[in-house]
Amino acid sequence: MIAxxxxxxxxxxxxxxxxxxLQTLIDATISQAFPxxxxxxxxxxxxxxxxxxxxxxxIETFTVxxxxxxxxxxxxxxxxxxxxxxxxDLLVLAGFMRILTTEFVRRYHGLMINIHPSLLPKYTGLKTxxxxxxxxxxVHGVSVHFVTEDLDGGPVIAQAEVAIAPSDSAExxxxxxxxxxxxxxxxxxxxxxxxxxxxEADVVHFDGMPLPKPLYLAEESQAPAD
Numbered sequence: 346m347i348a349x350x351x352x353x354x355x356x357x358x359x360x361x362x363x364x365x366x367l368q369t370l371i372d373a374t375i376s377q378a379f380p381x382x383x384x385x386x387x388x389x390x391x392x393x394x395x396x397x398x399x400x401x402x403x404i405e406t407f408t409v410x411x412x413x414x415x416x417x418x419x420x421x422x423x424x425x426x427x428x429x430x431x432x433x434d435l436l437v438l439a440g441f442m443r444i445l446t447t448e449f450v451r452r453y454h455g456l457m458i459n460i461h462p463s464l465l466p467k468y469t470g471l472k473t474x475x476x477x478x479x480x481x482x483x484v485h486g487v488s489v490h491f492v493t494e495d496l497d498g499g500p501v502i503a504q505a506e507v508a509i510a511p512s513d514s515a516e517x518x519x520x521x522x523x524x525x526x527x528x529x530x531x532x533x534x535x536x537x538x539x540x541x542x543x544x545e546a547d548v549v550h551f552d553g554m555p556l557p558k559p560l561y562l563a564e565e566s567q568a569p570a571d
Contacts, residue, residue, distance in 0.1 A: 354381040354538040357433040359424075359441040360388055364395025365523065366439040366460060366530055371402045373531035381538030385431040387424065389443055405431075411443060421449040428453075435537050438492065439530070447494045455544040457492040458537070460530050462522050464488060464504055469497035474515040474522065485509050485518060487525045488559065489533045491544045500549045502542065505529050505562035529562050 356374070360367050367386065374383050386399035389411045396406045407427045414420035420443070428436065438459040450457070463473040465488040477485040486506040493499035505525035509518060536542040541552050549556040 354434040355384045355432060356381050356435045356437055356534065356538070357428055357431050358383055358386045358399075358437045358439050359428075360386060360393060360395035360439045361390055361442040362393055362395060362440050364393065364398045364440065366526055367395050368398050369527040369531055370437065370439065370534060371398065371404070373535070375402070379538070380535065381435065384433065385428075387427055389420075389424075389441070395440070417444070417446050418448070421446045425449060425452055435534070437530075437534060444496065445492070450492055450494050453492070455491065458502070458533065459490055459492050459497070459499070460526055461488050461490065461497050462519070462526070464506065465490060465497060465501050472515075474518045477509065478513065478515060478518065483509055485522060487522050487529060489529055491547075491549065493547060500544060500547055501559040502536075502549050502551075502556075503529055503533055503560040503562065525562060532562075 358367055358370060371383060373379055374381060383404050385405045385407060386395060387407045387409065388396050389409055391408045391410055396408065399406045409420065409424045409427055411420050414423065434456065436453050436457040438457065461469070461473075463469070463477065464484070464486040468476050474485065484506045486504055488501050488504045490497070490501045491499040505528065507518065507521045507525060533542070536551070543550050551560070
């Protein structure tokens with residue numbers, strides 16, 4: 346069950362790999378001024394460095410190895426049991442490389458956010474940087490969105506753009522997008538913990554009002570703007 350009485354919102358982060366976005370969230374939330382706390386980090390890969398990052402920060406970790414389950418339903422049920430043990434108010438996906446079942450997504454409806462390396466609705470799924478280059482796009486970027494049953498299709502909260510240079514490779518572009526990810530994700534998590542952000546009827550509401558379009562990270566100020 347999700348906690349109902351929120352004093353200091355409890356955050357559970359799920360990751361699968363190196364955990365660079367996790368590290369930015371850890372760095373942000375250790376500040377006394379941050380309105381929430383990461384209470385646990387979960388992973389589907391026992392050797393993921395994200396677990397080491399959490400351990401170094403004194404955060405409890407758990408692993409649900411997807412290779413030990415014969416179906417997505419079995420894995421998601423075990424994962425949900427571990428998550429609920431920490432009674433989170435917010436579930437943050439930070440490079441969690443699993444497609445979640447409809448039942449799991451509905452279980453955390455309105456309480457789960459994800460970061461995706463494209464300007465959604467463009468380029469859901471994988472290899473987003475190369476796809477942007479192949480399409481001849483002039484801009485690329487990152488989106489933070491609520492998670493719904495549609496893969497990378499939940500309502501977008503905020504985005505940040507990156508200009509594509511003619512000399513860019515997928516690897517160079519990915520690194521620049523990652524820099525934006527590290528700026529944007531802690532801001533959105535803060536908004537949620539402050540009670541400024543919610544999803545109602547699959548529409549993003551910010552400060553009590555529906556968002557007509559995603560907020561974006563202004564290049565000059567590095568702060569989100571309308």
